[in-house]
Amino acid sequence: MTGVTTVEKQTAGGNSKDSQKNTTSGQTPSKSLDEMMNLFRQIFKDDGTLRIRVLNNEYSESLRFGLVYVDGMVDKHMIQEGVIKPLMAFDFTRMDDGNTAELMEKIRTQVINITDVVASTDLNEMISAIIAGKTLLLLDGYAGVLNINAQGWETKAITEPVTEKSVYGPREGFTESLLVNLTQIRRRLQDPDLKFIFSQIGTRSNTQICICYMESLASPSIIKELQDRLKQVDIDLILDTAYLSELIRDEPFSPFEMTGSTERPDSLVSKMMEGRVALLIEGSPYAMTVPYLFVENFQASSDYYINYYFGSFNRMLRMVGAFLSISIPALYVALVTFSQEMIPTQLLLSIATSRVAVPFPTVVEAVFMLTIFEILREAGERIPTYIGQAISIVGALVLGQAAVEARLVSAPMIIVVGLTGIMTLLNPRLTGPLIVVRALLLIASFMLGVYGYFLGILGLVIHLMSLRSFGVSYMLGIGSIRPQDIKDTAIRAPWWHMHLRPAMIGARNRKRKGSSKIERRP
Secondary structure (H helix, E strand, C coil), rough: CCCCCCCCCCCHHHHHHCCCCCCCCCCCCCHHHHHHHHHHHHCEEEEEEEEEEEECCCCCCEEEEHHHHCCCCCCHHHHHHHHHHHHHHCCCCHHCCCCCHHHHHHHHHHHCCCEEEEEEECHHHHHHHHHHHHHHEEECCCCCCCECCCCCCCCCCCCCCCCCCCCCCCCCCCCCHHHHHHHHHHHHHCCCCCCEEEEEEECCCEEEEEEECCCCCCCHHHHHHHHHHHHHHHHHCCCCCCHHHHHHCCCCCCCCCCCCCEECCHHHHHCCCCEEEEEEECCCCCCEEEECCCCHHHHHHHHHHCCCCHHHHHHHHHHHHHHEEEEEEHHHHHHCCCCCCHCCHHHHHHHHCEEEEEEEHHHHHHHHHHHHHHHHHHHHHHHHHHHHHHHHHHHHHHHHHHHHHCCCHHHHHHHHHHHHHHHHHHHHHHHHHHHHHHHHHHHHHHHHHHCCCCHHHHHHHHHHHEEEEEECCCCCCCCCCCHHHEEEEEEEHHHHCCEEEECCCCHHHHHHCCCCCCCCCC
């Protein structure tokens, strides 16, 4: 498979698993309850959230139990009703308690009123369970524990995504809870083909991740490639899917994203139904999808909830906006500096008149105003929402007018930069790449004029055509001559015309079920 990126393992700073200090190395669980309690206190020394409690059964005083958990990560009501009360009230005199292993198994199956309970005799598993928010039940005289899944902590309510708002369609978005996110996926895809593969990543954070895919649609080679790249990741902390996207992506030095990102369950499910593979992690409301295509930068979930005419028109607007946002400044500089004969006479005279008192070259004007616009855009994102938009708009107008009156820039340059900024805002996913490409085209146009602009566009096309995402061409569907391959690219065809899934992504099962047009009777 082509396009494989090898993630180099980190060896400096003690980030490798082999170099980590293992506080439980060489130790085995003790049968003594007091010794085990002291061991946990030693391992979690100076951790004020650790809770340890000893329980006695009211019918048999010789039975001593211990509970170990981290405060704030467990459901105390579940522990009280499902563990503590049954243990204290159960009549163990009816059981033969000579064999503590058998007694522990009976407690697991007959006493505890919680569904997820697993026996464990490995000390490392016990430590990991406590850190993950589970509860350990110990029995004096038994060298093992019951690992009780009574996790419970406050989570954010399901709300509409901030970065992917839509007038039409579902309003639910992912949260920071992995299980809640998986539940939202399962609600929309009630199919046994939906598979979840769990694992952990991060040598210190041990962050839980989940690979989601449709077994009959996703390519096994893409799934294996994703798993192989994740195994090569050696980092101590993972907080968001953006960390993994940067570590496992193809073409790490390209400004274009090689993996998709969404916080809408409906958008993620639709991508999985085309054969893509999703990756979600605990603590992040963003899901990553692979492979990722260039055309996805111009698609929005609302395109599928409105009339296909307007959906197609909106997509073409975004594409034109992206092209103009990188072209307007470069072409203006090239024409004004080198190719003035290509500008209509009246327009050229107007531009020349406005630039009479401006002391800077055109390219300096462009760089100055574009930098000011990006500063205002960044400030608008960082400051509180209720004043961010006002500062972005008012700041641009005030600074632009003041710059023209002070003869620092010309009036046409304000129009050029304003149009460029508006066109960029049409494609929020491409903001970063558009800024980089715009700067490169501006430099090329300043050096070689119109020839430099067209050479830059040619280089951009060659670069995009050479990119691959997990073995799939980044420009898949662009320039295809097959009608089925372009029905969900620059345009959004009616559902009854989209009979096939994208080639190479949904190649395992390209036929969409129930895609035929409904016959309408007069």
